[in-house]
Amino acid sequence: MKKITMLFSVFYLIGFMIALDSFSEKIFFIAPDANIFQEVFPDKLQKNTWYPDGITLEVFNTSYITFNIAYSDPSGRGFNDPVHPNRKRCLESALMYISNILKTSGTIDILVKPSEFDGNDAIAFGGSYVFENQDTFSSCFSQLRLLKGTKPVPSMPEIQLTVDFGRNYYEDPDNVFPANNQLDLLSVLIHEFTHGFGFLSFVEEDGKTPLTSNNKYLFTVFDQFIYKGDLALFAGSPPAFQGVPSDTISNQLVFKSSYIETHFGHEGIAIYSKNPFADGTSLNHWDPDRTGIIDAVMNPRYIAGAIIRQYTLLDLCALKSIGYANILLPDTEGTLEGLPEGTGEGTGEGTGEGTHEGIGEGNTTEGQTSEGTNIEGSLEGTPTPDGENGSSDDTCGCVKNQSITKLIFDFILIGMVLLLISQKQCNSKK
Ligand SMILES: [Zn+2]
Numbered sequence: 001m002k003k004i005t006m007l008f009s010v011f012y013l014i015g016f017m018i019a020l021d022s023f024s025e026k027i028f029f030i031a032p033d034a035n036i037f038q039e040v041f042p043d044k045l046q047k048n049t050w051y052p053d054g055i056t057l058e059v060f061n062t063s064y065i066t067f068n069i070a071y072s073d074p075s076g077r078g079f080n081d082p083v084h085p086n087r088k089r090c091l092e093s094a095l096m097y098i099s100n101i102l103k104t105s106g107t108i109d110i111l112v113k114p115s116e117f118d119g120n121d122a123i124a125f126g127g128s129y130v131f132e133n134q135d136t137f138s139s140c141f142s143q144l145r146l147l148k149g150t151k152p153v154p155s156m157p158e159i160q161l162t163v164d165f166g167r168n169y170y171e172d173p174d175n176v177f178p179a180n181n182q183l184d185l186l187s188v189l190i191h192e193f194t195h196g197f198g199f200l201s202f203v204e205e206d207g208k209t210p211l212t213s214n215n216k217y218l219f220t221v222f223d224q225f226i227y228k229g230d231l232a233l234f235a236g237s238p239p240a241f242q243g244v245p246s247d248t249i250s251n252q253l254v255f256k257s258s259y260i261e262t263h264f265g266h267e268g269i270a271i272y273s274k275n276p277f278a279d280g281t282s283l284n285h286w287d288p289d290r291t292g293i294i295d296a297v298m299n300p301r302y303i304a305g306a307i308i309r310q311y312t313l314l315d316l317c318a319l320k321s322i323g324y325a326n327i328l329l330p331d332t333e334g335t336l337e338g339l340p341e342g343t344g345e346g347t348g349e350g351t352g353e354g355t356h357e358g359i360g361e362g363n364t365t366e367g368q369t370s371e372g373t374n375i376e377g378s379l380e381g382t383p384t385p386d387g388e389n390g391s392s393d394d395t396c397g398c399v400k401n402q403s404i405t406k407l408i409f410d411f412i413l414i415g416m417v418l419l420l421i422s423q424k425q426c427n428s429k430k
Pocket residue numbers: 032033191195284285300356
């Protein structure tokens with residue numbers, strides 16, 4: 001009988017380990033502008049730190065967020081090129097601006113990957129990480145860290161950025177006069193970091209997300225605000241696609257939230273959903289052809305010669321909707337609640353343009369009036385908490401942790417009961 005009990009215990013242990021493994025959370029990285037969606041394995045990264053060996057962290061303090069930045073470029077290249085000292089200044093200016101907009105205190109770790117110089121494909125790409133979803137819309141790591149105050153995974157950064165310096169960049173954060181064939185680096189970085197702070201979606205052409213297993217999806221907090229008419233395209237628990245595949249190329253999708261509706265009306269604001277589907281662009285950006293707003297940070301293209309260093313009201317509403325509740329918006333009368341401190345401003349359009357991922361589409365926004373003027377002002381106001389997405393308590397993985405705890409408890413309980421039964425049988429045979 002002892003042998004049977006031993007055998008049972010071994011099987012029980014194996015089953016327990018398999019069950020635990022199946023509950024471990026997969027992690028995925030997303031960088032929309034390079035169309036990167038990939039599973040990452042923190043155990044295969046550095047054991048104790050989130051950045052590669054040999055890198056000296058640079059700490060950049062702002063009024064709200066402390067940024068730990070790991071520049072991976074070797075000395076003399078990319079961000080570490082002494083001939084281009086303004087590259088780091090542009091990066092810090094972008095972070096300073098965003099921090100002063102989000103007005104949320106905390107720490108964010110940023111891994112700046114080795115720069116590219118090929119001048120092809122993505123101009124730059126930034127992104128963040130999400131846990132594979134089970135029951136809720138996933139917050140990305142930067143949202144989790146800033147809004148929950150705990151680092152999601154010690155061996156991983158919250159935001160990752162890559163820049164292709166094979167482009168003709170205007171690298172002056174103090175002035176606003178790029179040549180008409182230059183891309184403004186600071187504008188590009190604000191856009192990329194905004195993806196990194198959660199302006200992102202994994203949704204593909206069929207309305208589902210890639211890299212799913214066991215009906216676990218990668219719908220993000222951002223996704224819950226994507227509508228077609230009055231239909232929330234992603235809803236339910238666990239979140240599921242509610243539409244038909246052609247919806248993603250219907251040219252009708254909008255971002256809708258209480259903030260957007262307050263400031264732009266019930267129809268919502270156009271999300272890029274043209275036909276054909278553009279991986280990484282569709283559902284991850286506004287559609288300026290439908291919004292008529294040419295200077296939104298999260299428009300899908302960089303325009304050479306243009307400066308877009310400030311969020312439009314549109315961008316601000318979206319960021320506030322996805323959880324950054326301290327963002328100041330104009331009140332409903334149109335006066336401003338607050339002044340986002342930040343970098344200099346300026347607009348200008350030039351000939352030539354760079355798409356984020358090399359989509360060869362003409363950007364014919366000239367002649368359209370801009371409704372999304374940049375936010376300036378100096379009135380103060382009390383930020384209202386964002387009560388609309390209801391996700392602040394259940395997108396952090398807590399639900400999953402509870403499930404694991406319950407699983408462990410159940411296993412121990414069942415194990416004890418079975419052990420008692422086998423002992424009883426053993427005794428009765430005696
Ligand atoms: Zn983008």
